[in-house]
Each structure stands twice: as C-alpha cells, then as structure tokens.
Amino acid sequence: MNILTENFTPPYQSAPFNEINNEDxxxxFEKLIRExxxxxxxxxKNPSEPDFENVIEALAYSGEKLDRVSNIFFNLNSAETSDELQHIAQEVSPILTEYSSKISQNEALFRKIKIVYDQKDHYNLxxxxQMLLNETYKGFVRSxxxxxEVDKEKLKKINMDLSLKSLQFGQNVLASTNNYFKHITRKSDLAGIPETIIEQYAEEAKERNLEGWVVTLQYPSYIPLMTYAENRGLRKELALANGKKSFDGGEFDNQDLIKDLxxxxxxxxxxxGYENYAEYVLEERMAKSPAKVLDFLNELLTKAKPYAEKEIEELKSLAKTDGIDEIQGYDHAYYAEKLRKAKYDLNDEELRPYFPLNHVQDAVFGLANTLFGLTFKERNxxxxxxxxxxxxxVKENDEYKALLYVDYFxxxxxxxxxxMTSYKNQYRKNGENSRPHISIVCNxxxxxKDTPSLLTFQEVTTLFHEFGHALHGILADTQYPTLSGTSVKWDFVELPSQFLENFCYEPEFLKTFAKHYQTGEVLPNEKIEKIEQSKNFMEGYQTMRQLGFGILDMNYHTKVGELATMSIKDFEDKYTKAIQLYPSNPETAMSPSFSHIFQGGYSAGYYSYKWAEVLDADAFHYFKENGIFNPKIAAKYKILLSSGGTKDPMELYKNFRGSEPKVESLLKRAFG
Structure with missing residues (x-):
C-alpha cells in the first residue's frame, strides 16, 4: 500500500507525515498523474453539450489528490530536504511539467473551454x-x-527545462550556504557580540564536534555577527563568503544557470507573442506593464535617494571615529546598529529578552482573535x-476553520x-466547505539549554509578516480551489503580510506581549517610544535596497539580449549603479543567490513588495484613523482576505477602503 495514494485518515485528513517513505x-506521482x-x-469525452459545469467547474476540481501530494513533496523539499529528496525532485519535476503541458495544450479540452467562453453571456454566472471562466480561458491561451503543434512542442520543452534549472538553482544556493562555516578558536575574535549569540555559536561548534565557536551563513548566525562583531576583518570575511554564494566558479556556481533561465x-x-518575459508576466498583474513598474520604482528612487545618502553620511562620520576612511558594505550593519544605539539608546539584544517566541506567537494569535474571532489550539x-x-x-465561533503548521528554527x-505555504487548499464542493492546511516556515x-528562543525585533516583524500571509489562507472562503486564499495577482499577495507588520509598532498592542522572559516586566515605555521613533531608521537605505532588487529583476527580464556579451556581475553592477551606496566588490554578486526571482515565483515581480507597501500603508492608515482594532473595519478587511482571487484586486481594495490606494500614505509613513 502507498500511503500517498490513499485517503488520508489523521484528523481533518491532514498529511500522514509519519507514514510517508521517500520511495512512496x-x-x-505516476499513479496520481494517470488518475x-x-x-x-x-x-x-463527455457527450453532453459543453457548459460551465461540465467543463470549467469540472476542470477546477480535477487533480485534487495530485495537488495535495505535490504540495507535500515540494514543501518538504524546501523545509526538510535531503540528498534523496533532491534527487527525487529532479526526477519528478519533468513528469509534472509534462503533465501540465499535456493539459494546457490539449486541443479537444481547449475547444470545449472556448465554446463555453464564447457563449458566456448565455449563462447566468x-x-x-465569471472570474473562474475568464482565468481558465486566459490560462490556457497563456500556456x-x-x-x-511545432511551437507547442517547443513550449513544452522550454517549460521542462525551466522547471529543472530553477530547481537546480535553489539546490545550488542551499549547498553553497551549507558548505561554508567559520571555525573560531579565540573568544576575543567575537568581541562585541552578545553572549546569547556566542552561546549559539558554541552550540553549533559542539554539533560539528569542534572546540570553540562556529558561525554559518544561516541568517540567525550571520546577521548578528555582521551587526555586532568589532573585528572588522571577520565581518569582511563573512560578507565575502555570503556574497560569493553560488558565485565562486565552483560546483554550485549559478552564473551560467541564470543566463540559461x-x-x-x-x-x-x-x-x-510577447516582447519579453516581463511583458508576459505583467499582463496578469495589477501593474500591467514594465514601463509602469519602472516608473513606479524610479519615482520612489528619486524620493528615497536623498534620505539614503544622508543616512550613509552619518555612518561614514561614525566610522571615521574608528579610523575608517572608506566605509564598505560589510561595515553597514555594524555602524547602523551603533548609530541606532546612539540615537535611540536601543539595540536588538536589549530587546530580545522581551520577545520570547512563545509570547510573540501568543500575541499574533490574540490579534487574529481580536480582529477576526479566530482561536488556536495546539494538537499533538x-x-x-x-x-x-x-x-x-484554528476555529471561528467553535467551528473548525483550518490547520496551521509552524516551523521556526x-x-x-x-x-x-x-x-508561508499551503498543504491543502480551501474550496466548497457538494455542500461541504473543505478547509485549508496552512504552514509558516521561518529561521x-x-x-x-539556558534560554528560550528570543527574537530580535526584526524577527518579530517577520513572524507577523508570514502570519499575515497565513491569515489570507486561513480565512479563505471561495467556491473554487484555484481562486482560494493567496491565489491572487502577485503584486496584491504581499498586502496582508505587510499590513500585519504595522501592529508591531503600536504601543497599546506591544504592551500586551513584550514582556521579559525571566521577570515578566513589560517593555518599558521609553523603549516602546524608541521602537516607534526608530521605525523609519535607515528607511532610505532599506527602500533603496528593495528598489535595487526590483530594478535589477525588471532589467533581467526585459534586457536579456545584453547578457550575451556581459557577465552576470557586470549586468548586476550596471543596473544597480543608481542605487549603489557602497563600493561594489568585484569578488561578490547577489544575483547567483537571488532565489526569489530565479527559483521562486517573483520573476519580473520583485517590485510587488514595494507596490504592496503602498497598499498596506494606505490600509493601515484607514485603521489608524478609526482605531486599530475597529471591528467594522476589521470585518471589511476580513471580506478582502476571504475573497481570494474571486474579484479584481483593485475592486476588492476599493470595496474595503472606499478609494484607490495613495502613494502618499507610503511616503508619509517612510519619510514623514
């Protein structure tokens, strides 16, 4: 018996992880593809006249078991992979791509879809x-x-190659990240780094059967070193290692793979029939065109750059007191933290004891209860x-709503x-509302052995961000799985996540959970005020950084011809020159580990983080004007979340807000 092809029996038909073997x-996949x-x-082959129910609806509900097993497999390949799983992924991806191509290029199926689409005015939809019909027809045309027939075969081959190469890109980044570690034998080299982090480094060394301390390129290890280490040489060494990920000419180098992709x-x-890949992608986004995206990014660049340059000048002055005449990128986090401490008498390590993970999780669960009436009970x-x-x-009014998996370390x-990801979509069928299984994965x-997980304030906002995505899935309430939850336009998908981050800066909310893990003392008012005041600290720099990613992404997907005569490094330098605030290092490049656009779903879509910031700033301003826990506005926002992709996102937003979002809301929040 293969557990993956049976009906799942654990509570709520959840995935039977404990019974799955890799050889299953x-x-x-072979069996479920056939089914x-x-x-x-x-x-x-249905002999009845094609109509909405026997073609469009039947197609929307097809392949449910295959989707579930695909979600289980690829989610585990990201969260709990192994050499064996990665090998299986390389075998499975081509057959799934072939299956997908077979459906999207099935002429007899498309003829039926087109008949229904051409006669849509005859149906009382x-x-x-109507949205499902339009999206189905467009999806087939775009596929x-x-x-x-000749071009269909070409497209099928391209899709298969893309699937395999993007998978290989991610595997290379993971291997390159895991292959590096810095073994430190003198504690003096760790001067400036908080004891809790040093303890973490000691644990890592012990796990590797080494004496002393070990730093890795995993963010909870890497970021504290870059932020606090007084040893400039050590910061430089780690920054070089991080910047060389999949860019060192070795086994896991991604430069040729980027060009291929x-x-x-x-x-x-x-x-x-599109001029470039960005045109193809953006046809199905709120932004609509590369020109509009670049106009949007460049408008923000013009506004943000003077602020960013002023911030860097402050850091340069601070570095000069340490005898550094030319500040480098690897100095940024260290001197930014020093400046933040000087300006606001605040640093992440002082705040950590007030943000034990269990308190933060309770707070985000409590917020979901206040706004949407949700409750969370651990199931063992x-x-x-x-x-x-x-x-x-997860329940609402004592009624089962969803399962939520959390994986934090x-x-x-x-x-x-x-x-955030999903193991099972929400949909309604035959009078039953089949509820979703959602997952949050963090690092x-x-x-x-001595302390619980204590979060930096940035990690607190990260948890709220991912939980915002989770709420989009948990509250889903649509008829069809393909329109459910986060199945929305890509530049709309970050609204719920970025919106929820705003609550982290609200004093009345912070006081409910920011409590010292040992004494229970509430985070003092002066520190809460400092968090508020420091909210926009280095906002110019952070904005420029995000804009740089977005501009680079858009140029990669509109100017691919240039890469024939340029290296990845030269292309990256050319199109990030306008946002460069530190000297470029010839030994490093970020593109070879830019997984969002070369492995994930953000190709020609990285701009959407900033695009969604306009939406989230405008949406939270609406709450602020009327009370951040206002039940009437929360009820309207809940409708936006539960509607998934059933309406045009701008229409959904206007139904909630009463007007289109204003970019001024973001600029006011960021720069006053």
Missing part, C-alpha cells in the same frame, strides 16, 4: 464563476493553447514532518528565509 513519492489524466479525459524565459515569451495528535514543528487547530535541510534564533 515517485510511484504516487488526473483520466479526469481530464472524462471532461473531453455569478461574479466568482500555448493557440500555438501550432533568462534565455528560456525570453524564448517562452516570444513564442507566446496530528502528524508532523519534524520535531520542531507544531500544529494548531534553522536546519541543514531547510532553505534560508521565511515563507529564527534557536533556543539554547
């Missing part, structure tokens, strides 16, 4: 049904349904994929960063 995956193809065949995307765009009878993971049953098998500072 490949045969399960899904049979479902498609039954739609195609509600708004969600090559109108191409001739961009060429393939360009070929795909041209085959489908639901299978998990790792001992670090906890599972919560770094491991060798987990990729860096933080993300927070681990607990040690």
């Amino acid at each position: 995956y490949f045969p399960a 899904s193809e049979d479902e498609i065949d039954s739609i195609v 509600n708004e969600e049904q 090559g349904a109108l191409l001739n 961009l060429q393939l995307k360009q070929q795909k765009a041209e085959l489908l 009878d639901i299978p998990k994929y790792h001992d670090d993971v906890k599972v919560y049953e 770094p491991r060798k098998g987990k990729r860096a960063g933080a993300w 927070f500072t681990k607990p040690t």
Whole structure:
C-alpha cells in the first residue's frame, strides 16, 4: 500500500507525515498523474453539450489528490530536504511539467473551454464563476493553447527545462550556504557580540564536534555577527563568503544557470507573442506593464535617494571615529546598529529578552482573535514532518476553520528565509466547505539549554509578516480551489503580510506581549517610544535596497539580449549603479543567490513588495484613523482576505477602503 495514494485518515485528513517513505513519492506521482489524466479525459469525452459545469467547474476540481501530494513533496523539499529528496525532485519535476503541458495544450479540452467562453453571456454566472471562466480561458491561451503543434512542442520543452534549472538553482544556493562555516578558536575574535549569540555559536561548534565557536551563513548566525562583531576583518570575511554564494566558479556556481533561465524565459515569451518575459508576466498583474513598474520604482528612487545618502553620511562620520576612511558594505550593519544605539539608546539584544517566541506567537494569535474571532489550539495528535514543528487547530465561533503548521528554527535541510505555504487548499464542493492546511516556515534564533528562543525585533516583524500571509489562507472562503486564499495577482499577495507588520509598532498592542522572559516586566515605555521613533531608521537605505532588487529583476527580464556579451556581475553592477551606496566588490554578486526571482515565483515581480507597501500603508492608515482594532473595519478587511482571487484586486481594495490606494500614505509613513 502507498500511503500517498490513499485517503488520508489523521484528523481533518491532514498529511500522514509519519507514514510517508521517500520511495512512496515517485510511484504516487505516476499513479496520481494517470488518475488526473483520466479526469481530464472524462471532461473531453463527455457527450453532453459543453457548459460551465461540465467543463470549467469540472476542470477546477480535477487533480485534487495530485495537488495535495505535490504540495507535500515540494514543501518538504524546501523545509526538510535531503540528498534523496533532491534527487527525487529532479526526477519528478519533468513528469509534472509534462503533465501540465499535456493539459494546457490539449486541443479537444481547449475547444470545449472556448465554446463555453464564447457563449458566456448565455449563462447566468455569478461574479466568482465569471472570474473562474475568464482565468481558465486566459490560462490556457497563456500556456500555448493557440500555438501550432511545432511551437507547442517547443513550449513544452522550454517549460521542462525551466522547471529543472530553477530547481537546480535553489539546490545550488542551499549547498553553497551549507558548505561554508567559520571555525573560531579565540573568544576575543567575537568581541562585541552578545553572549546569547556566542552561546549559539558554541552550540553549533559542539554539533560539528569542534572546540570553540562556529558561525554559518544561516541568517540567525550571520546577521548578528555582521551587526555586532568589532573585528572588522571577520565581518569582511563573512560578507565575502555570503556574497560569493553560488558565485565562486565552483560546483554550485549559478552564473551560467541564470543566463540559461533568462534565455528560456525570453524564448517562452516570444513564442507566446510577447516582447519579453516581463511583458508576459505583467499582463496578469495589477501593474500591467514594465514601463509602469519602472516608473513606479524610479519615482520612489528619486524620493528615497536623498534620505539614503544622508543616512550613509552619518555612518561614514561614525566610522571615521574608528579610523575608517572608506566605509564598505560589510561595515553597514555594524555602524547602523551603533548609530541606532546612539540615537535611540536601543539595540536588538536589549530587546530580545522581551520577545520570547512563545509570547510573540501568543500575541499574533490574540490579534487574529481580536480582529477576526479566530482561536488556536495546539494538537499533538496530528502528524508532523519534524520535531520542531507544531500544529494548531484554528476555529471561528467553535467551528473548525483550518490547520496551521509552524516551523521556526534553522536546519541543514531547510532553505534560508521565511515563507508561508499551503498543504491543502480551501474550496466548497457538494455542500461541504473543505478547509485549508496552512504552514509558516521561518529561521529564527534557536533556543539554547539556558534560554528560550528570543527574537530580535526584526524577527518579530517577520513572524507577523508570514502570519499575515497565513491569515489570507486561513480565512479563505471561495467556491473554487484555484481562486482560494493567496491565489491572487502577485503584486496584491504581499498586502496582508505587510499590513500585519504595522501592529508591531503600536504601543497599546506591544504592551500586551513584550514582556521579559525571566521577570515578566513589560517593555518599558521609553523603549516602546524608541521602537516607534526608530521605525523609519535607515528607511532610505532599506527602500533603496528593495528598489535595487526590483530594478535589477525588471532589467533581467526585459534586457536579456545584453547578457550575451556581459557577465552576470557586470549586468548586476550596471543596473544597480543608481542605487549603489557602497563600493561594489568585484569578488561578490547577489544575483547567483537571488532565489526569489530565479527559483521562486517573483520573476519580473520583485517590485510587488514595494507596490504592496503602498497598499498596506494606505490600509493601515484607514485603521489608524478609526482605531486599530475597529471591528467594522476589521470585518471589511476580513471580506478582502476571504475573497481570494474571486474579484479584481483593485475592486476588492476599493470595496474595503472606499478609494484607490495613495502613494502618499507610503511616503508619509517612510519619510514623514
């Protein structure tokens, strides 16, 4: 028996992680692909006249079991991978891509879809049904349904290559990250670094059977060193190692892979009738065109640059007191922290004891209860994929709403960063509302034998960010799985996450959970005021950094022809020159580890973080004007979240806010 092809029996049909063996995956995928193809065949061969129900709706509900197993496998490949899983991924990705291409290029199926689409005015469709029909038709056209047979084969090959190469990109970054560690034998080299972090480094050394201390490129290890280490040589060494990830010419180098990926995307765009890949992507975004995106980014760049330059001048002055005539990128975090301490008498290590992870999690759960009436109860009878993971049953008015998996600490098998994902989508069918299984994955500072996990304030905002995404999934309430939860336009998807971060800076809310893990003392008012005052500290620099990523991404996906005669490093330097605030180092480049656009879903879409900041600043301003816990506004916001992709996002936003978002809200919040 293969557990993956059976009906799941744990509570709420949750994934039976404890019973899955790696050898189950490949045969399960083969079987479930066959079953899904049979479902498609039954739609195609149905002798009845094509209509919305027997074509569009039937297609929307098809492949549910395959989707679930795919979600389980690829989520684990990100959160708890192994050499074996990565090998399986390389085998499975091509067959899944081929399956997807078979459906999207199935002429008989598309003919039926087109008949229904052409006759849509004859059906009495509600708004969600109209959206599903339009999205289904467009999705097939954008997947090559109108191409001739030769071009369909070309597109199929391109999609398969893209799938494998993007997977390889991520595996290279993970391997490159894990391959490096710095073994330190003299404690004096760690001067300036807080004892809690030094203790963490000692634990890492012990795990590797080494004496002394070990620093890695995992963010909870790397960032504190860059922020607090007085040893400038050590900061430089770590920054160089981080900047060389997949850029050192070795086994895990991604430079050629980037060129291959961009060429393939360009070929795909041209085959489908677009000038470049960004044009193809942005047709399905709020922003609509590369020109509009670049105008948006450059407008913010013009506003932010004077602030950023002024901030860097302050850091240069501070560095000069240490005899440094030319400040470098690897000095930034160290002197920014010094300046923040001088300006606000505040540093992350002073705040850590007030933000034990369990308090922060209770706070975000409590906020979801205040705004949306949700409750969270830990379940120990639901299978998990790792001992670090906890599972919560989410209810609303005592009615089951969702499962939430939380996975907070770094491991060798987990990729860096933080993300929200889904193991099961929400949808309604045959009178039943099938509820979602949502997951948050982070890389927070681990607990040690003496202290619980204590978060930096940035880690606090990260948890709120990912929980904002989770709420988008938990509150989903749509008919069709393809329009549910976070299945929205990509430049709208960051609104819920970035919106929730705003609460971290509200004094009345902070006081409810920022309490010392040993004494229970509430974070003093003066520190809360300092957090508020420091909210926009280095905002110019941070804005420039995000704009740089967005501008580079947009140029990669509109000017791929230039790469034929340029190195990745030269291209990166050329298109980030306007935002460079420190000298460029010839030995480092960020593109080869820019997983968001070369492995994840942010190709030609990185701008959406800033785009969504306009939305979130405007939305939170609405709450601030009327009370941050205002139940009427929370109820309207809940409708926005639960609606998923059933309406145009601007229409959803205007229904909530009463008007379109104003960029002035962001500028006012950022720069006063």
